[in-house]
Each structure stands twice: as C-alpha cells, then as structure tokens.
Amino acid sequence: MATEYILEINNLKTQFVVRRRRVVRAVDGVTFKVRRGKILGLVGESGCGKSVTAHSIMRLLPKTAVIPEGSILFHPEGGESVDMAKLNPTGRKIRSIRGNEISMIFQDPMASLNPVYNIGDQIIEVLREHSKITKKEALERAVRMLELLSIPKASERIKDYPHQFSGGMKQRVMIAMGLICRPQLLIADEPTTALDVTIQAQIIELIKEMQSEFGFSTIIITHNMGIVADMADDVAVMYMGKIVEFGTKEDVFLNPLHPYTQALLKSVPILGNAGEDKLIPIRGVTPDPSEMPPGCAFEPRCDFATEACKTCVPGRVGVTDSHIVRCVHCIGEKLDD
Amino acid sequence: MSENKKKIVKSSLAKENFYKLLHNRLAVLGFMLMFVILMACILAPLLTPHSPTDLNLRHMGKPPGGEHPFGTDKLGRDVFARVLYGGRISIAIGLSGALGGMILGVIIGSFCGYYGGWLDAIFVKIAELVSVFPQLLLVMVMRVILGEGIKNLIIIFVFTGWIATFRLVRGRFFSLREESFVEACRAFGIRSSSIVFRHILPNCLGPVIVQLTLNTAGFILQEAALSFIGMGVPSGTPTWGNTINAAKELLNITNYPWLWVAPGLAIAFFVLGVNFFGDGLRDVLDPKQQ
Amino acid sequence: MTESNVLLELNNIKKYFPITAGIFRREVGAVRAVDDISLRVYRGETLGLVGESGCGKTTLGKCVVRLLEPNSGSMQYNFGGEMRDLLSLNAQESFAARRKIQMVFQDPYSSLNPMKTIYQSFDEPIRIHSDRNKEERRELIARLLEAVNLHPEYMYRYPHEFSGGQRQRICIARALCVDPELVVCDEPVSALDVSIQAQVLNQMKDLQEKLGLTYIFIAHDLSVVEYMSDRIAVMYLGQVLELAPARSLYDRHIHPYTQALLSAVPVPDIRAKRERIILEGDVPSPADPPQGCRFHTRCQYCHARCVEEMPKLEPLAADPEHFVACHLAEERFAAVGT
Numbered sequence: 001m002a003t004e005y006i007l008e009i010n011n012l013k014t015q016f017v018v019r020r021r022r023v024v025r026a027v028d029g030v031t032f033k034v035r036r037g038k039i040l041g042l043v044g045e046s047g048c049g050k051s052v053t054a055h056s057i058m059r060l061l062p063k064t065a066v067i068p069e070g071s072i073l074f075h076p077e078g079g080e081s082v083d084m085a086k087l088n089p090t091g092r093k094i095r096s097i098r099g100n101e102i103s104m105i106f107q108d109p110m111a112s113l114n115p116v117y118n119i120g121d122q123i124i125e126v127l128r129e130h131s132k133i134t135k136k137e138a139l140e141r142a143v144r145m146l147e148l149l150s151i152p153k154a155s156e157r158i159k160d161y162p163h164q165f166s167g168g169m170k171q172r173v174m175i176a177m178g179l180i181c182r183p184q185l186l187i188a189d190e191p192t193t194a195l196d197v198t199i200q201a202q203i204i205e206l207i208k209e210m211q212s213e214f215g216f217s218t219i220i221i222t223h224n225m226g227i228v229a230d231m232a233d234d235v236a237v238m239y240m241g242k243i244v245e246f247g248t249k250e251d252v253f254l255n256p257l258h259p260y261t262q263a264l265l266k267s268v269p270i271l272g273n274a275g276e277d278k279l280i281p282i283r284g285v286t287p288d289p290s291e292m293p294p295g296c297a298f299e300p301r302c303d304f305a306t307e308a309c310k311t312c313v314p315g316r317v318g319v320t321d322s323h324i325v326r327c328v329h330c331i332g333e334k335l336d337d
Numbered sequence: 338m339s340e341n342k343k344k345i346v347k348s349s350l351a352k353e354n355f356y357k358l359l360h361n362r363l364a365v366l367g368f369m370l371m372f373v374i375l376m377a378c379i380l381a382p383l384l385t386p387h388s389p390t391d392l393n394l395r396h397m398g399k400p401p402g403g404e405h406p407f408g409t410d411k412l413g414r415d416v417f418a419r420v421l422y423g424g425r426i427s428i429a430i431g432l433s434g435a436l437g438g439m440i441l442g443v444i445i446g447s448f449c450g451y452y453g454g455w456l457d458a459i460f461v462k463i464a465e466l467v468s469v470f471p472q473l474l475l476v477m478v479m480r481v482i483l484g485e486g487i488k489n490l491i492i493i494f495v496f497t498g499w500i501a502t503f504r505l506v507r508g509r510f511f512s513l514r515e516e517s518f519v520e521a522c523r524a525f526g527i528r529s530s531s532i533v534f535r536h537i538l539p540n541c542l543g544p545v546i547v548q549l550t551l552n553t554a555g556f557i558l559q560e561a562a563l564s565f566i567g568m569g570v571p572s573g574t575p576t577w578g579n580t581i582n583a584a585k586e587l588l589n590i591t592n593y594p595w596l597w598v599a600p601g602l603a604i605a606f607f608v609l610g611v612n613f614f615g616d617g618l619r620d621v622l623d624p625k626q627q
Numbered sequence: 628m629t630e631s632n633v634l635l636e637l638n639n640i641k642k643y644f645p646i647t648a649g650i651f652r653r654e655v656g657a658v659r660a661v662d663d664i665s666l667r668v669y670r671g672e673t674l675g676l677v678g679e680s681g682c683g684k685t686t687l688g689k690c691v692v693r694l695l696e697p698n699s700g701s702m703q704y705n706f707g708g709e710m711r712d713l714l715s716l717n718a719q720e721s722f723a724a725r726r727k728i729q730m731v732f733q734d735p736y737s738s739l740n741p742m743k744t745i746y747q748s749f750d751e752p753i754r755i756h757s758d759r760n761k762e763e764r765r766e767l768i769a770r771l772l773e774a775v776n777l778h779p780e781y782m783y784r785y786p787h788e789f790s791g792g793q794r795q796r797i798c799i800a801r802a803l804c805v806d807p808e809l810v811v812c813d814e815p816v817s818a819l820d821v822s823i824q825a826q827v828l829n830q831m832k833d834l835q836e837k838l839g840l841t842y843i844f845i846a847h848d849l850s851v852v853e854y855m856s857d858r859i860a861v862m863y864l865g866q867v868l869e870l871a872p873a874r875s876l877y878d879r880h881i882h883p884y885t886q887a888l889l890s891a892v893p894v895p896d897i898r899a900k901r902e903r904i905i906l907e908g909d910v911p912s913p914a915d916p917p918q919g920c921r922f923h924t925r926c927q928y929c930h931a932r933c934v935e936e937m938p939k940l941e942p943l944a945a946d947p948e949h950f951v952a953c954h955l956a957e958e959r960f961a962a963v964g965t
Contacts, residue, residue, distance in 0.1 A: 045820040152908075166909045196679035197847065198906045201891035205905055223821055226850075226893025253897045267825040269854035271892050272877055279854065281825035285790050350742065350785060517732035518740045518748075521798075524692050525752040525805065526725035535751075539742040 003075050006185055006217045007034040007057070012070035012085065014049075014056045024289045026052040028241035029070070031316065034185070034234075036077075039211065039218040041232030041249075043225060047286060049241040050221045054187045057219075058104055059089040076101050076184055100130040103178040107190035109170035113162040119173050120158035123180055130181050145176045148213075149206060168199035172206065179210060186211075189221045204231060225268060229253055234322075237261045240287065240297035247323035257325045259302045296328070304329060357621045364617020370610025374603065378424035387415035389422035389575040401595050408595040410583045416595060420603050423575040428553075428607070430487060430560050430576070434494025435552035441495060442502025443538070443545060449503070450510020451533050457507070464500045472497060476568060485571050490563070494556050502548050509541040543622030550615030554608040561604055577604050633705060634809060634841050635668040635691065635728075640700035642686050646914060658914045660686040661697070662865035665940070668809065670705070673835065673842040675856030675873070677849055677888075681913055683865040684845045685733075688811045691843060692730045693721075704728075726756045729802035733814035735794035739786035745772070745797055746782040749804050756805045771800040774837075775830055792823035796830060803834070811843045816851060828855060849892045853877065858948075861885045864913055864921040867940055870950040881943070881951045881959045884922045920954070928955060 014027035027049045034040045044050045055061050057072055072084035074097070087094045098104075106112045114122060123142040124135065133141075139158070146154035149172045162170060171191060178186055188207065192200035208231060211218055220231055228235055228249075235252040237245040237260065245258040256262045266280045284301040293299055299309040308328050318324050319332040358364050377384060387405075393413035401408040407416035449457040467475075476493055483489040513519060514537065522532045557577070563569030564578025565585065572579055577600045584596035641664075643657035660683040668674050676684040689695040691702065693713065702713040704724065716724060732738045740748055749768045753759060759767065769779035775796040786794060795815060802810055812831070816824040828851065835842060844855045852859055853873050860870040861884065869882040880886050887904045894901070906925045911917055917924050923933040932954050940952040943960050953959070 045822055168909055196910070197849070197891045198679060198887060199909070200893075201903060202905055204893070205903070224893060225821075225895035229895045229897045230893045249897055253895070264822060265895060267822055268895060269828075269850040270896060271850040271853055271889065271894055273854070279825040279829060281829055282822040283826075285792065285823070286820070517734055517738040520689075520694050520732065521730070521738060521801065523694055524725065524728075524730050525755070526722045527751060527755065531751070536740055536743075540740070 004036060005033045006036045006075055006077075007219075008071075008073040008075070009033070009053075009057070010071045010073070012053070012056060012067070012072060014052050014061065014065055014067050016062075016064050017066070018064070018290070022290050025241050025292070026065075026289065027056060030238075030241070030243055032236050032243055032246055034217050034219060036217055037211075037215050038233040039208075039220060039231050040234045040236060041228035042219055042221045042236045042238060043223065043228050044238035045223055045286065047289065048238045050238050051189055053238070054104065054189050054219065054221055057084060057187065058098055058102065059084060059087060059094050060098075060104075061089070074102065074185070096130070099126050099178075099183075100181045101183055102185040102187065103181065103183040104187040104189065105171070105174045105178045105191050107193050109167060109174050109194065110162075112174055113170060115162050118159050118161050119165070123158075123173070123177050126177050127180050142176070142180065145180050146173070149176050149210075151176075167195055168202060171195060171199075171203055175203075175206065175210070179214065179216075182214060182216075184216055186216050186218045187221070188218065190223070191220070192227065193222070193224075200227075207231070225265060237264070240289065240292065242297065242326060243324075244298065244326045245324070247320075251320070251323040255323070257319060257323070257330050258298075258327050259304050259329075260298045263301075263303075296326075354621050358617060361617040361620060363613045364621070367610045367613025367615075367617060370606050371614060374424060374607045374610065375428065378421050378428065381418070381421035381425065384421060385415065385418045387418040389414060389419040390573070391415075401599075407599040408593075410580075410596055411593070416580065416599050419575045419580045420577070420600050423577045423580050423600065424603060424607070426487065426570065426574060427557050427560055427577040427604075430491055430494070430570070431553045431555075431557035434491045434498055434556045435549050437491065437495035438498025438500075438552060439502050439545060439549050442499035443506050443541075445499065446503040446506025447510060447533050447538060450507040451514055451529070451537065453511075460503070461507075464503055467497060468500050473568075476563060480568060487570055487574065490560065490569055494559070498552050498556065501552065502545060505544050505548055506538075506541050509544065510537060513537045513540055544619070547615050547619045547622065550611050550618065554611040554615070557604060557608055557611075561600075631708070632669045632671075633667050633703075633710075634670040635705070636703040636710070637664060637666045637668075637687075637691070638701045638703070640664045640687065640690060640702065641698045642683075642690055642695060643698050656914055659683075659865045659916060660913060661690065662913075662916070663700075664865070664867055666860065666867065666870070668841060668843060670808075670841055671835075671839055672857040673844050673855050675852035675859040676843060676845045676862060677847065677852045677859060678862035679847060679888075679910055681864075681910060682862040683913070684862050685813055687862075688730065688813050688843060688845050691809075692728050692811050693725070694730070726805045727807055728809045728811065729805065729807040730811045730813065731795070731798050731802050731815045734818055735791050735798055736786075736818070738798045739794060739801075741786055744783055744785055749782070749801055752801070753804050767804065771804055772797070774803070774834065775800045790823075791819050792826055795819060795827050799827075799831065799834070803838070803840075807840070809841045809843065811845070813845045814847065815844075817846065817848065824851070831855070849888060850894075861888065864911065864916050866921055866952065867950075868922065868952050870940065871946075872948055875946065875949055879946075879949070879960070879963050881949070881956050881963065882922075882953050883926050883928050883959075887925075920952075930954075 010031050012027055012030045013025065016024045016026055018024055030053055042050045042053065056067060067085050070085055073081055074084050075081045120139060120142055124138040127138045127141060143155045143158055146158060151157060151169060151172055165173060192203050195203060204227065222228060232249055234248055236243045237252065237258065239260050245252060245261045252261060256265060263282045267282055269279060282301055287293060287297065287300065295310045295312055296314050299305045302309065314326045314328045316324050316326055316335040317330045317332040318335050319330055324335065391414065396409045397411055397413045399405055399409045405415050405417060407420060409415055445460055449460050475497065479493045480489065483492065519532060519537060522536055560569055560576060561578035561581060564576055565582050569578050570576045572582065580600040581597045584593060640661055642661040643659050645654045646656040646658060647653060648655045664687060676687065678684050686695060690697045703710040704713050713724060746768060750764055753764050753767060768782050772779050772781060777793065777796060789797065816827050819827060834840060844852060846852045856873050858870065858872050859876045860867045861882065863884050869880065869885045876885065880889055887906045890901060890904045908925055911924055919935050920933040920938055923929040938952045938954050940950050943949045943951060943956060945960065
C-alpha cells in the first residue's frame with residue numbers, strides 16, 4: 001500500500017539509562033512524517049537528539065538505550081508497512097531492511113570505512129548481503145555506482161584502500177555503499193560536517209542529483225541552517241529531544257513561529273551581510289538533559305516566556321496543515337502528541 | 338551580611354578524586370590489605386617478643402601453635418617474627434626501588450618527551466637495550482660488579498625499573514605537548530622548565546602513580562624470587578624471600594609447610610593489595626573518565 | 628590605512644615542514660604550509676584569514692605568535708612607531724614582545740590545563756610579564772572574567788566545570804591578561820554550538836572596541852569571517868589569492884577560487900537565488916603543489932600562462948585596496964564592473 005508518506009514517526013521516545021539509574025530522555029516524544037521522494041531536514045544543535053532519532057529509526061542504538069513508547073512506521077513501496085520500533089534490533093527482519101531499504105551515511109567518513117579492506121570489497125559485501133548475485137556482477141554494479149558518483153577511474157580505484165582516498169572521495173564511497181542496494185530511504189547524519197566548504201558543495205549537489213535520479217526519500221540531519229535551506233523540502237527543528245517546529249521549507253524559513261527557530265536564524269551570520277546586522281545570541285546554555293525544566297524546555301532562554309511556559313509542556317499546534325509548532329503562544333488546531 | 342559570609346566555592350581535584358577512590362570497593366579492599374600488613378610489620382616489636390635472627394636450638398622445626406604462632410624454622414627462629422621483620426625490609430626494598438625508578442623515569446621521560454630529537458633517540462635506544470637484556474643475567478652481572486647487599490639490589494631495581502615509567506611519561510608528553518594549553522604557555526613566553534614540570538607533568542602523574550604501585554608489587558616479588566635462589570639480600574638479613582629460602586629443599590616443602598606458607602601468603606596478600614589499589618587508582622585518575 | 632598605522636608587516640614568510648624518510652631521517656621533501664606570504668595588518672582592524680583545511684592559515688597564525696619559526700622572511704612589528712623584525716630580536720626583547728601578540732586557540736577543551744584552576748592558569752603569565760603583587764593579580768583576573776561575562780568567583784574552579792562556550796570566553800580573557808595589542812584567533816568558534824557562537828563572536832567585537840585590539844581572525848567559515856573582519860585574505864595552498872575589504876570581497880570578488888568558495892557556502896535564506904560553482908576534484912597536496920598558479924588544476928578559466936607562471940598578489944588598478952593573485956585579474960574586474 002503506497003501512502004503519501006514513506007516514514008511516520010509517532011510520539012517516539014528514546015531513553016538512556018545512565019549511572020545511578022538516572023534516565024536521560026534523548027528523544028522525548030518526536031512526531032514527524034517523511035514525504036515520499038522528498039528531503040526532510042532535521043536540524044538542531046549538538047545534544048538535541050537528532051542523531052539519536054536517526055539511530056532509533058535504524059535501531060542502531062547502544063545497549064543502554066530503550067524505546068519505551070512510540071512507533072516508527074515504515075511504508076516501503078510494494079511491501080508491507082513495518083513498525084520499526086517493535087522489531088528486534090538484532091533480528092533478521094531489521095537486518096533485511098538496514099542497508100537495503102533504509103540506509104544511512106555518517107558524519108565521519110574516515111571512521112566509517114574499514115581500513116583493512118579495499119573499498120570494492122566493502123561495497124560488494126553490502127550488496128551480497130541483501131541480494132543473491134555473483135561476485136563479478138556485484139563488482140560491475142559497484143563500479144557503475146562509483147562512476148555515477150563521479151569518482152574518476154572507478155574501475156581501477158575500486159581496488160584501493162580507504163587511506164588512498166581523500167575525505168570527500170571517502171564520503172562518495174560511503175554514499176555509494178548507502179545507495180548500492182537502491183534504498184527507498186536514505187538517512188544522512190551530518191554528511192558534510194567533516195568536509196571543507198568546496199567539497200561540501202560537491203557532496204550536497206551529489207546527494208540532490210542522486211535523489212532525482214533514483215527518487216528515494218531522504219532525511220538529512222545537520223546543525224547548519226544553510227544546508228537545510230539549500231536541500232530540504234520539509235524542515236524539522238529539534239530542541240532538547242522534541243520537534244519544536246515542523247513545516248515545509250517555506251513555512252520554517254519565511255514564517256518561523258517558534259522562538260527557538262527565530263532565535264537560531266538570527267544568531268548565525270549570513271554571507272553578504274558583512275556584519276551590518278549584529279547577531280543576536282541566544283542567551284544561556286542548553287539545559288542538562290537529566291535536569292530538564294518542568295515546562296517548555298526553551299523557556300529559560302526564551303524572550304517571550306510567560307508564567308504558563310514555566311509550568312506546562314506545550315503541545316503540538318497545527319498552525320496550517322503543514323506547519324506544526326510546539327509553543328503555547330501559537331494559535332491553531334491542537335494536535336495529539 | 339549573608340553575602341559577606343558566603344564562603345567562596347573552591348573546588349579541589351584532589352578532594353574529588355579522594356571521594357571517588359572511597360567509592361571504589363576494590364581500591365579500598367586493596368588499601369586495607371596493604372595497610373594491615375604494613376602496620377603489622379612496622380609494629381612488629383609489639384606483636385611478637387621474639388627476634389627474627391635469634392637462634393633457639395631447643396625449638397627447632399616446631400609446627401605452629403602456642404608461643405610460635407607460625408612455628409619455627411630449622412634453626413629455631415620464630416617464623417612469625419621473621420615474616421613481620423622481613424616484611425619491613427622487603428617492602429622497603431620494593432618501595433624504594435620503585436620510587437627511585439619513578440624519579441629517574443619521570444625526569445628522563447619528561448625531557449625526552451618534551452624536546453624529542455637526538456636526546457630522545459639515545460634514551461629510547463638505551464631503554465630498548467636494557468629491556469631486551471635477560472633480567473636474571475643482568476642481576477647476576479650487576480651483583481658481580483657491585484657485590485651483595487640491600488643497597489645494590491635497590492640500585493639494580495632502579496636501573497631496570499625506570500624504563501616503564503620513562504616510556505609512560507615520554508608517551509604522555511608527546512601527546513600533551515601538542516595540546517593548546519602548552520602552546521598558550523609558550524605564547525606567553527613561560528620558561529620551558531616551568532612548562533615541563535609545572536604545566537605538563539601534573540597531567541601525567543596519575544598513570545605514574547599507578548605504575549609506582551605496580552612496580553612496588555613487582556619488585557617485592559622479584560626480591561623474593563632472587564633471595565629464594567640466593568641471589569638477593571644476604572641470607573643473614575630477614576626478608577620475605579630469605580624466609581621462604583629456608584624451605585628450599587624438597588623435603589622441607591612437604592614436611593615443614595609452615596616455613597613457606599606463612600611468608601608466601603604475606604607476599605601474596607601484600608602484592609594483591611598493592612595491585613588492587615593500583616587498579617582502583619587507575620580507574621579514578623584516568624582522565625578519559627572525567 | 629596610512630603607513631604609520633601598520634601594526635605588523637609580514638614579508639615573504641615561508642614555513643616548510645620537512646618530510647623525512649628512512650632510518651637516517653633524510654629529508655625527501657617538504658610540506659609548503661606557508662609559501663611566500665606578504666601581508667600588512669593595520670592597528671585596530673580585524674584581518675580575516677579564510678581557506679580550506681591545509682591552506683596554511685593556522686600555520687601562518689602560529690608564525691605570527693612565534694609558536695613556529697618561519698624558514699625565511701621577516702615580520703616587522705610596530706613598537707611605538709619603530710618597526711622592528713620580530714625574528715631578529717634578542718632573547719630579552721623577544722620575551723617582552725610576546726606580551727604584545729597573543730593567541731586564542733580552536734579547541735576550548737584542550738586550551739586550558741585540566742589540572743589547574745582558572746586562577747592558576749592566569750596567574751603565571753601575569754606574574755612574569757608585570758610587577759603586580761598577588762592581590763593586584765587577583766583583582767586583574769576578576770576584572771578579566773567580568774569582562775567576558777563570567778562571575779569572578781569562577782577563578783577558583785577547574786576547566787571541566789565549564790561548558791565549551793564558557794571555556795572559550797575564559798581563553799579569550801586569558802589571552803588578554805598580559806594586555807596584548809594583537810590577538811590571533813584561530814577558529815575560535817568552530818568547536819562551539821551554533822547558538823553559542825554568536826555569544827562568543829559578539830563578545831570579541833565588544834572587547835575589540837573597548838580595548839582597541841587588533842585581530843587576525845582565522846576561520847574556514849566564510850560567513851563568520853565576513854561578520855568579524857574588516858579585510859579578508861583568501862588563502863589556498865600556502866598562498867594568499869585575494870585580499871580585499873570584506874564588503875568588496877563579497878560584491879566584487881575577482882579570483883575564481885574566491886568566487887567558488889563564496890558560492891559554496893550554504894546560506895540560510897531560501898529566497899537567495901544563487902548560482903553554485905562546483906569545483907572539480909580535491910585540493911592538491913601542499914607537499915607537491917602545482918607549478919604556475921596554485922589554483923590552475925581546479926580553475927575553469929585556466930589557460931597556458933596559468934600553468935607556467937605563478938601570478939603575484941597585486942593591487943587592482945582601479946582599487947588599490949583590493950589585491951588579487953590572478954593573471955586574469957584586470958579582465959575579470961572589468962567584467963564584474965564597478
């Protein structure tokens with residue numbers, strides 16, 4: 001059954017049990033949907049839970065993590081819907097999805113490739129894990145994929161080891177590994193953070209190109225508002241384990257409603273403004289995740305905070321059909337968590 | 338008024354680490370073992386009326402009990418007294434050997450690690466040379482050159498024991514000298530000796546102290562082994578090794594087990610205690626855990 | 628920007644790091660981290676150094692603070708009107724000159740000694756560079772911490788009790804404790820979270836205004852450099868390719884590399900219509916830089932002369948404050964228009 005959405009996450013909670021039985025709510029009731037064939041940008045600062053959300057979808061969480069609540073509904077094309085949150089994280093079902101229907105690329109391409117195998121072997125391994133093809137066929141497909149990602153002399157370089165590639169080339173190899181099984185959903189976790197700007201531009205263009213070529217859906221996780229503005233169709237802004245604002249790119253950038261989104265946009269320098277507008281920093285620091293304020297998590301740093309913000313956690317408010325904000329000051333239809 | 342009285346909140350790393358150590362059960366157990374044995378050795382005259390060296394021909398080879406809680410050896414010396422008094426010397430040898438090695442290793446390691454270059458290359462080669470030489474052979478050669486005696490044993494331990502600390506300190510210096518806080522010191526024009534000893538060295542002391550405990554335990558075992566084969570402390574002086582030495586013959590091992598069980602257990606418990614304490618310290622001082 | 632306003636003048640600075648091989652540590656080559664750079668820094672300005680990793684911007688910064696010794700070149704510094712070469716001072720003068728130039732480092736986590744309290748980290752530099760007594764030093768430290776919006780009592784705490792942003796503010800305060808004139812800031816905000824970056828940047832601007840500091844601001848993020856700097860130098864493989872006031876660098880960038888760099892920066896504004904220039908391939912190794920123009924291997928306008936002859940960094944005929952190292956500079960300037 002093909003729906004409009006490829007992934008629906010409802011009230012997802014991921015918690016870590018740390019020392020002395022304290023619980024850190026890294027992801028605390030996250031709800032969003034990924035439109036089929038579109039790019040969703042998940043943006044937030046370090047520690048906001050954006051990476052944990054991605055790892056929860058893939059069920060690649062450390063042993064100390066639990067998912068006590070919520071569902072992650074994956075609707076593959078021509079297949080049955082699965083609730084990823086209910087699967088056994090080491091079971092056969094999740095392994096057949098990981099790397100095959102949903103694949104992930106990571107921030108640090110240097111650490112994500114095994115230095116003792118050549119890159120051909122590493123790409124082929126993914127392919128042969130998920131489909132019954134001969135080594136020769138697999139190799140041909142790997143070379144074609146590398147060529148598609150404009151790695152020069154792909155048929156020769158496929159025998160090379162990771163250390164023989166530059167950072168940008170390694171990230172291309174990682175993307176090749178991610179795309180070799182033609183996944184329906186690609187999760188890219190800070191794919192360009194470790195790279196230089198000109199190389200970052202290459203990788204961004206590449207992901208956009210590949211997406212229009214293969215038509216997969218993408219979740220791109222980043223702290224860089226610029227990358228989101230450039231790539232995403234939909235934007236989810238995350239703060240302290242919650243999506244505080246969700247909407248189309250136009251909703252979030254042209255009409256930001258949550259004070260955090262507004263503040264975030266005002267606190268980064270924009271190229272071409274040459275220091276004309278002074279940056280407005282967000283005061284204070286992000287709270288300790290194990291000592292969260294009782295009300296809205298952003299209340300201690302918010303310029304618009306009122307008494308109401310201190311006591312109750314704001315619910316989701318649908319301002320328009322596409323634009324959902326978690327702030328008591330926003331007027332709209334109250335939605336379930 | 339209350340504002341003036343408010344005490345300035347000073348934090349202390351030492352205090353914090355001490356509390357962490359108190360919460361480490363293994364370290365506390367190790368420390369207790371060490372402390373009990375050490376105190377027993379120091380307070381030996383209060384615990385036994387016998388002398389470790391007095392021969393008593395009427396009480397030769399007596400099994401444990403009554404006047405002699407650990408029995409007597411074949412010359413009638415009280416084993417309990419020998420274990421206690423012997424512990425003093427064994428622990429002193431182990432500790433001073435390890436301390437000497439630590440000081441030497443820290444000084445050489447600091448300079449080599451901070452400056453690098455040919456100085457470093459020379460000491461690395463020396464360390465390699467000393468560590469590939471069979472230790473027993475080294476001890477024998479040194480004994481021939483320096484003669485018998487406690488002092489010489491300590492010198493031998495210092496000579497072989499600095500290497501582990503040297504490598505440790507050198508390695509830590511290599512990585513720490515690249516840290517920005519060291520560059521900041523250099524940008525201020527702070528003297529090199531001050532950077533080495535007052536800024537970098539305190540950051541390596543954790544592992545150095547752990548190494549000290551491990552070396553102490555190792556040297557106590559080595560003293561025992563060397564004395565047992567007659568290569569260590571002169572046989573007239575009571576040490577743990579010399580006490581076991583009395584049970585060297587096969588017949589004695591089966592017929593007079595108290596000769597070796599008591600000093601053997603003393604060594605085992607003390608070394609175990611030191612190692613537990615060292616492991617605990619390592620956990621507490623490991624900078625990665627902070 | 629008159630002659631007398633020059634605070635620091637770098638002339639033909641080169642810094643090569645030898646590559647050694649074999650057991651005899653024979654030199655088999657050199658990484659040309661900084662390859663013949665000449666620059667002027669004017670009193671009270673912020674000079675931004677921008678470039679990708681490996682372009683030599685940090686190495687140049689460390690040469691200025693004299694954490695690294697350049698292989699050749701001279702660094703003339705303005706000591707109260709008299710220009711003197713920092714590299715040929717005697718030991719005593721050299722020590723005194725260290726007070727004038729300080730540095731703020733990239734990683735706030737490794738910039739403070741974890742075993743020392745903030746007070747201990749500040750005390751020694753102040754003591755060796757001034758004759759303040761203990762009480763005066765304590766007062767100065769308290770004032771410095773207040774200047775970066777931290778409670779003076781924090782001086783008795785250890786670095787691990789502070790967040791990244793607080794640590795970087797402490798590092799800025801520490802650099803200021805010897806009352807410097809020039810502060811080299813090496814990627815001071817790149818390790819910090821976005822919402823914290825603005826705090827630190829604004830703090831630095833305020834301090835500059837209050838104390839009349841001169842900054843050399845090194846960063847890879849063009850938007851941050853543009854926000855902070857009066858003039859910007861774009862570096863590539865150990866050389867400066869373009870140097871211009873911030874505004875004209877953005878409006879009338881001449882060098883093809885600057886153009887590509889500017890177009891590659893993602894901007895959080897969805898209305899901005901921008902044409903992105905994607906550079907082919909990677910930055911060549913600084914151990915084996917291309918002959919001729921350093922950028923010619925990735926340049927779409929490359930022609931025969933670029934391969935053979937290295938262009939010099941020269942001012943444009945129409946704008947003497949705008950320096951470009953490109954054979955096509957004047958033609959490209961004419962095309963951009965004024």
